[in-house]
Amino acid sequence: xxxxxxxxxxDLRAEAxxxxxxxxxxxxxxxxxxxxxVYLDGNSLGALPAHVPARLAEVMTHEWGKLRIRxxxxxxxxxxxxxxxDRIAPLVGAAPGQIVVGDSTSVNxxxxxxxxxxxxxxxxPADPGHSDEGRDEIVVDATTFPTDGYIAQSAARLTGCRLxxxxxxxxPGVVGARTAAVLLNHADYRTGRLHDLPGLTATIKAAxxxxxxxxxxxxxxxxxGLDAHGVDLAVxxxxxxxxxxxxxxxxxxVREGLQDRFDSPLPGWNSHAEPFGMxxxxxxxxxxxxxRVGTPDILSMLALEAALDVWDGVRVDTVRxxxxxxxxxxxxxxxxxxxxxxxxxxxPAAHAERGSQVALRCDGAGEVMxxxxxxxxxxxxxxxxxxxxxxxxxxxSFADAExxxxxxxxxxx
Amino acid sequence: xxxxxxxxxxDLRAEAxxxxxxxxxxxxxxxxxxxxxVYLDGNSLGALPAHVPARLAEVMTHEWGKLRIRxxxxxxxxxxxxxxxDRIAPLVGAAPGQIVVGDSTSVNxxxxxxxxxxxxxxxxPADPGHSDEGRDEIVVDATTFPTDGYIAQSAARLTGCRLxxxxxxxxPGVVGARTAAVLLNHADYRTGRLHDLPGLTATIKAAxxxxxxxxxxxxxxxxxGLDAHGVDLAVxxxxxxxxxxxxxxxxxxVREGLQDRFDSPLPGWNSHAEPFGMxxxxxxxxxxxxxRVGTPDILSMLALEAALDVWDGVRVDTVRxxxxxxxxxxxxxxxxxxxxxxxxxxxPAAHAERGSQVALRCDGAGEVMxxxxxxxxxxxxxxxxxxxxxxxxxxxSFADAExxxxxxxxxxx
Numbered sequence: 001x002x003x004x005x006x007x008x009x010x011d012l013r014a015e016a017x018x019x020x021x022x023x024x025x026x027x028x029x030x031x032x033x034x035x036x037x038v039y040l041d042g043n044s045l046g047a048l049p050a051h052v053p054a055r056l057a058e059v060m061t062h063e064w065g066k067l068r069i070r071x072x073x074x075x076x077x078x079x080x081x082x083x084x085x086d087r088i089a090p091l092v093g094a095a096p097g098q099i100v101v102g103d104s105t106s107v108n109x110x111x112x113x114x115x116x117x118x119x120x121x122x123x124x125p126a127d128p129g130h131s132d133e134g135r136d137e138i139v140v141d142a143t144t145f146p147t148d149g150y151i152a153q154s155a156a157r158l159t160g161c162r163l164x165x166x167x168x169x170x171x172p173g174v175v176g177a178r179t180a181a182v183l184l185n186h187a188d189y190r191t192g193r194l195h196d197l198p199g200l201t202a203t204i205k206a207a208x209x210x211x212x213x214x215x216x217x218x219x220x221x222x223x224x225g226l227d228a229h230g231v232d233l234a235v236x237x238x239x240x241x242x243x244x245x246x247x248x249x250x251x252x253x254v255r256e257g258l259q260d261r262f263d264s265p266l267p268g269w270n271s272h273a274e275p276f277g278m279x280x281x282x283x284x285x286x287x288x289x290x291x292r293v294g295t296p297d298i299l300s301m302l303a304l305e306a307a308l309d310v311w312d313g314v315r316v317d318t319v320r321x322x323x324x325x326x327x328x329x330x331x332x333x334x335x336x337x338x339x340x341x342x343x344x345x346x347x348p349a350a351h352a353e354r355g356s357q358v359a360l361r362c363d364g365a366g367e368v369m370x371x372x373x374x375x376x377x378x379x380x381x382x383x384x385x386x387x388x389x390x391x392x393x394x395x396x397s398f399a400d401a402e403x404x405x406x407x408x409x410x411x412x413x
Numbered sequence: 414x415x416x417x418x419x420x421x422x423x424d425l426r427a428e429a430x431x432x433x434x435x436x437x438x439x440x441x442x443x444x445x446x447x448x449x450x451v452y453l454d455g456n457s458l459g460a461l462p463a464h465v466p467a468r469l470a471e472v473m474t475h476e477w478g479k480l481r482i483r484x485x486x487x488x489x490x491x492x493x494x495x496x497x498x499d500r501i502a503p504l505v506g507a508a509p510g511q512i513v514v515g516d517s518t519s520v521n522x523x524x525x526x527x528x529x530x531x532x533x534x535x536x537x538p539a540d541p542g543h544s545d546e547g548r549d550e551i552v553v554d555a556t557t558f559p560t561d562g563y564i565a566q567s568a569a570r571l572t573g574c575r576l577x578x579x580x581x582x583x584x585p586g587v588v589g590a591r592t593a594a595v596l597l598n599h600a601d602y603r604t605g606r607l608h609d610l611p612g613l614t615a616t617i618k619a620a621x622x623x624x625x626x627x628x629x630x631x632x633x634x635x636x637x638g639l640d641a642h643g644v645d646l647a648v649x650x651x652x653x654x655x656x657x658x659x660x661x662x663x664x665x666x667v668r669e670g671l672q673d674r675f676d677s678p679l680p681g682w683n684s685h686a687e688p689f690g691m692x693x694x695x696x697x698x699x700x701x702x703x704x705r706v707g708t709p710d711i712l713s714m715l716a717l718e719a720a721l722d723v724w725d726g727v728r729v730d731t732v733r734x735x736x737x738x739x740x741x742x743x744x745x746x747x748x749x750x751x752x753x754x755x756x757x758x759x760x761p762a763a764h765a766e767r768g769s770q771v772a773l774r775c776d777g778a779g780e781v782m783x784x785x786x787x788x789x790x791x792x793x794x795x796x797x798x799x800x801x802x803x804x805x806x807x808x809x810s811f812a813d814a815e816x817x818x819x820x821x822x823x824x825x826x
Contacts (some may be wrong), residue, residue: 033478041482048478056473056712057466064659065446065461069454069791077659104707106681107520114571142693147682147707150695154678158527158571165693190691237708246477246490246711265567268519269560278603278796280555280578282563294517294560295650297713298659299469378482383691 008336009406016398019329025322028394031310032243038400038407040379043217043357043390046243046307055306059299080301081249081270081292087308088242088251091316092215092234093225098253100291101238101301105216105250106147107266108235109183111291112252113138113155114265116181116210116233119258135180135209139164139171145189148214152183158265168195172203179209186224187217187355190382192347194218194355198229205230210258216240220311221356221393222320226253233258241356241392244304252291259287268293310394322393323356326401330358330389333405342412346386357390368411377407421749422819429811432742438735441807444723445656451813451820453792456630456770456803459656459720468719469712477711493714494662494683494705500721501655501664504729505628505647506638511666513704514651514714518629518663519560520679521648522596524704525665526551526568527678529594529623529646532671548593548622552577552584558602561627565596571678581608585616592622599637600630600768603795604759607631607768611642618643623671629653633724634769634806635733639666646671654769654805657717665704672700681706723807735806736769739814743771743802746818755825759799770803781824790820 020026033048063071072078085099092099103111120135140152142165149165156163159180166174168184175182182204187194197213204211210232218224220241226234234253238244254262264284269275270292273283284290331345343360362368362385369381379389389404433439446461476484485491498512505512516524533548553565555578562578569576572593579587581597588595595617600607610626617624623645631637633654639647647666651657667675677697682688683705686696697703744758756773775781775798782794792802802817 033474035479039481045477045482045485047481048473053470053473053478057470060461060466060469060658060716061446064458065466066448068452068460069458069793070786071659072458103516103520104681104710106683106707107516107679110679145682146685146691146693146695149693150680150682150685153695154680158678239708245473246484247708247714248712249710250707265571266520266523267563267567268517269558269563270519272559272563276796278559280559280562282559282566294519294663295652295660297517297662297710299661299716300710300713301660303473303712373483380482383689 005337012333012336012402016329016402019325019398023322023398024318025314025393026397028310028314029397032395034395036376038377038404040377040389040391040396040400040404042392042396043240043388044380045239045246046241046392047395049243049307049310051309052245052303052306056299056303059302077296077298080298080305081296082288084301084305084308085251085288087305088219088238091242091311092219092236092253093223094227094253095256098256098288099251100288101249101251101304102292102296103250105214105235105237106151108250108252109148109151109214110155111264111266112212112233112235113152113181113183114159115262116212117155117159117161118263119261120180120208120210135178136161137164137178137180139166139174139179139182141168141184142166143168143188143190144183144185145214145216148183148185168200171200175204175207175209177208179207181210181212183212183214185214185217189217190346190386191359192355192357194353197224197231201229201231205232217355217357220319221323223316231255238304242304243307243310245300245307248300248304249297254288254291259290262290264290266293270294270296314394319393323391324351324354326391326393326396326398327354327356327358329398330391330401330405333402334360334408337405337409338412343387356392357388360387361385362387371411372407375407375411377404418750425746425749425815429742429815432738432811436735436811437731438727438806439810441723441727442810445808447808449789451790451817453790453802453804453809453813453817455805455809456653456801457793458659459653459805460808462656462720462723464722465658465716465719469716472712472715490709490711493711493718494709495701497714497718497721498664498701500718501632501651504655504724505632505666506636507640507666508669511669511701512664513701514662514664514717515705515709516663518627518648518650519564521663521665522561522564522627523568524677524679525625525646525648526565526594526596527572528675529625530568530572530574531676532674533593533621533623548591549574550577550591550593552579552587552592552595554581554597555579556581556601556603557596557598558627558629561596561598581613584613588617588620588622590621592620594623594625596625596627598627598630602630603799604772605768605770606761607635607766610637610644614642614644618645630768630770634736636729644668651717655717656720656723658713658720661713661717662710667701667704672703675703677703679706683707683709727807732806736804737764737767739804739806739809739811740767740769740771742811743804743814743818746815747773747821750818750822751825752822756800769805770801773800774798775800784824785820788820788824790817
């Protein structure tokens with residue numbers, strides 16, 4: 001390291017310390033099980049909130065072990081999907097009663113898209129015969145996390161639609177009278193680019209189609225504003241910025257005004273108006289419950305519920321402000337430390353277009369990430385040449401960001 | 414209690430003690446967290462295997478808490494669905510490589526039925542255009558647990574089929590050239606009646622249709638023989654006789670000979686041939702992996718994996734022999750203790766037609782079950798008038814059966 005660079009590093013470390021000292025979320029870090037690893041992979045798997053194991057031990061030994069079957073009622077297991085949905089609601093700008101938790105993101109994409117097509121065609125669960133087959137196109141983000149595209153293809157095939165993959169920016173040019181639904185990611189999983197949810201939602205709705213958003217990479221990282229922007233349907237996972245644990249259940253949001261027309265392709269007994277009536281004919285429950293399907297996965301679900309406690313007293317605006325400050329600072333550190341031309345940021349510089357991760361294009365990215373992990377800096381690699389660094393404002397510090405950039409520079413030197 | 418009845422009770426208690434002393438599964442009871450409750454609801458939620466909380470604590474604190482994202486590879490999280498499927502396989506008479514665990518039973522019924530219709534029509538994932546639309550009927554058990562019927566209705570609607578609900582005994586009379594698939598329960602959830610899986614499977618296949626079995630009420634209670642009887646597809650939950658925990662993930666079996674034609678309606682990234690290739694086009698993985706969808710629910714899944722340890726060294730034939738002995742003995746105790754006419758068994762007397770539960774029709778069954786639970790005898794109530802008592806041979810004793818009948822008689826006196 002040259003003398004000049006050494007000086008710059010000293011300055012950046014001092015700046016990191018100063019930023020951490022002023023960080024109003026700094027105390028949150030203590031609520032997570034963390035060590036001296038710089039963990040920048042919370043955009044893939046959030047860190048463990050420290051109190052979750054004790055809560056889950058109680059669920060296992062007391063609720064399952066002692067009360068057993070009685071817990072479905074006495075321990076509130078049965079109502080967990082909607083209760084936890086209401087805990088997630090304020091984090092994504094939704095009033096209560098519009099989100100249920102359960103199943104994987106993929107399965108929720110399927111429910112949302114098939115239901116969206118049915119609603120766009122004017123379908124009504126009370127009158128399944130009626131439909132406007134004129135709307136026969138599903139538009140999907142061509143840069144989407146692949147599972148959304150695969151499921152969209154299946155939803156299109158089963159509803160007799162054509163699938164139209166386009167870049168999010170090109171959506172306004174393709175939506176029209178034939179569009180039934182549009183499935184978009186709020187943030188690109190690879191580049192970290194944030195898409196224009198308010199503008200695109202308005203465009204899609206103006207065309208008479210339904211807007212379905214995948215919030216996997218934004219919920220818990222920045223304000224989403226589902227209600228405010230009139231989003232029709234949304235889905236998301238809970239194991240990234242919501243720290244629910246590996247493969248924790250996903251959720252589905254159905255805007256209140258659409259709920260009585262939400263006609264699920266997965267009408268399991270948990271979405272029945274009278275689940276214990278054991279009636280042979282399906283009759284959909286009222287409200288967001290229509291998004292439920294089968295018996296909820298209680299251990300994973302209650303681990304998630306406990307994990308959401310870390311949000312008590314946290315404002316999403318504060319999280320967003322820190323997220324932008326962290327990614328700005330990390331990019332400056334990278335620019336200062338890493339020799340020119342070795343990495344290129346794929347993440348937009350404009351705040352309005354940036355999620356909560358930084359993606360760097362880098363030759364030999366797979367091998368570079370392995371060496372970073374060996375040195376205690378954990379991000380991840382996405383083929384063919386991307387280093388991803390996720391910034392979770394609840395537990396990542398400015399010192400972490402500086403150290404990550406420094407270790408990256410050393411690795412590339 | 415009359416003197417005569419008192420003498421009979423004394424005899425039955427002595428017989429229970431003698432049967433328990435000879436029970437080669439008796440030692441298994443110690444592997445579960447049980448108290449002095451007579452727990453006869455393992456056909457709804459299996460008891461807690463005592464070692465599960467310690468294993469899950471390790472998963473949370475070490476695998477999630479310390480290794481974090483590395484556990485997908487280093488702790489074997491990614492391969493859990495097929496690894497645990499292979500643990501379940503011998504319990505249902507399946508060779509390895511045909512079962513994956515994940516999602517709810519309802520979601521698996523959906524995958525199985527839609528894929529079955531596609532296969533019955535001669536469809537091939539490599540050539541989705543080809544199909545024999547002549548097969549346009551799905552036959553479903555009219556006495557099924559309701560969710561199977563609701564999902565079958567949805568699968569029929571999405572594949573352009575007509576749904577034909579019939580009693581399992583009437584299936585031979587309705588299957589024919591128009592039948593695409595038949596969905597049946599191996600045991601009736603309400604009456605405990607065991608259906609003729611080998612005979613019905615042969616009949617269905619002879620008609621050129623696919624046989625789909627729901628094993629929720631038999632897996633872990635009696636031999637199923639999936640491979641031996643040529644079953645095409647099967648699904649089941651893991652929280653009843655497999656003791657996986659509340660809402661633990663379900664499984665799907667796809668017979669080896671059908672796997673290359675299994676065309677899932679839920680093709681998530683976990684069923685892709687190259688999941689981390691992040692390719693926009695779906696290409697199905699080989700084998701049972703095609704039954705996977707999204708990110709597996711690791712906490713619930715690894716609790717299930719640990720729970721399956723109780724099967725080490727247990728033969729399903731032994732379990733079946735004890736199950737029949739338990740239900741025989743319980744029925745004799747009920748007949749002896751309960752005043753004539755107060756209850757009527759809905760469960761067939763013939764062993765070949767009996768699952769592992771006893772269902773008694775009883776006036777005021779809901780209130781009766783409440784009073785039984787208050788007295789430490791836990792079964793459950795199914796509307797309108799059924800008392801259900803499930804017998805899990807791994808932890809229910811003959812003394813339990815005798816006591817349950819005695820408390821029932823006292824309650825009805």
